[in-house]
Amino acid sequence: MSDDARVSQPRLGELLKEWRKRAQYRFGSGSRITQKYLADRTGIGWRTYQALEAGEPRRRLSPATTDALARELGLAADERDLLFVLAARVMPGPGDAADPDAAVMDDLRLVLDSAEPTPAVVLDAMWNVQMHNRAIGIWFPYVREPRANVIRWSLSHPDARTQIVGWDHYVHQWLGILRKHLTDRGARPDVQELVTLIEADPVLRAIWEESRDIRTDVGGERSTLRLPCHGGRPVEIVMHVLSPGAAPHYKVGILTPITPTT
Structure with missing residues (x-):
């Protein structure tokens, strides 16, 4: 040894x-x-x-x-x-991070509530939804589901490919984030679950095998959505990802509309 x-x-x-x-x-x-x-x-x-x-x-x-x-x-x-x-x-690493205590989660809830009516969500290191405000639940009802995961939805849900304009561009970013987790922490069950999902989808598998991009995070970019709550019309947003000091392995995602939504 x-x-x-x-x-x-x-x-x-x-x-x-x-x-x-x-x-x-x-x-x-x-x-x-x-x-x-x-x-x-x-x-x-x-x-x-x-x-x-x-x-x-x-x-x-x-x-x-x-x-x-x-x-x-x-x-x-x-x-x-x-x-x-x-x-x-x-x-x-992110996958080894301890969960924030109740007081920190209460403070994050205040952040989400104060963001209304702007959609906001708290995610853990693997992009699992930990809490969300009312606005993002209207924009993306899937966040209310048990074990809701943003990367899983973005990659595999049929709605994602029509509601996210330019989905085939952003898929490289999400796969890059997943590859970073796989490189850093190995095939943990939650990571392997997403890899198995990718391998079962011919479109995702081809991109996964072709690309070797590694990405730490997303944020600060503008994108366009076509959501049922907006009648399917295009709404441009800018997404910011904030890292709470008291919970460094969590992130707060805020989707600020640039196009008026009402």
């Missing part, structure tokens, strides 16, 4: 002991948070966890296991990042 595949840091062991003790205090004494409890809850293995707390060399943890450990310990965002660096030797 190469040295790069192992972690052996007294600092990691000290922090794990400190965090476990704090978690015991925070969650109360009803159930004791032992090494074995954390090992069982996270799938690490008891001996491996014992070695980690002792600072002994062990194979580094996977991002998924590190995330599970951070959740069990109730770590704050900066502590979570430190655990990833020490135990997994990577910084947490």
Whole structure:
């Protein structure tokens, strides 16, 4: 086993002991948070966890296991990042991000409500809809559906190809975002679900195989929509994507009409 595949840091062991003790205090004494409890809850293995707390060399943890450990310990965002660096030797990527707490989500709700009647939506790193305002629910009713995902709808829903003017141009951007996730985080279930969808569609598969573009995000561009709520007439918009400081792996999408909609 190469040295790069192992972690052996007294600092990691000290922090794990400190965090476990704090978690015991925070969650109360009803159930004791032992090494074995954390090992069982996270799938690490008891001996491996014992070695980690002792600072002994062990194979580094996977991002998924590190995330599970951070959740069990109730770590704050900066502590979570430190655990990833020490135990997994990577910084947490978008797919490893912890969900914002309730107070942050309440603040994001205020942003959406204050944007009315301009359509606005909160998305996570994989473009899953987390919340939306009334206006975007009128423009795009699909955001109300369970597990609504903007990239999935944009790529595969028949309405997208008629409602987004120049769909065949924008599809390269969405595929580029998906390829970035695939490159950074591998074939996670949510990523693989979209790849499987692409491979089953002859049009998407041809573009996917031909293009090697990688794109981090979209935003700041003008586009034209033909939506039923506007009688199918063209409406030009500019889309801005904002990154909340308290939830850096979430994004707020705001669709500002340039063409009058009434």
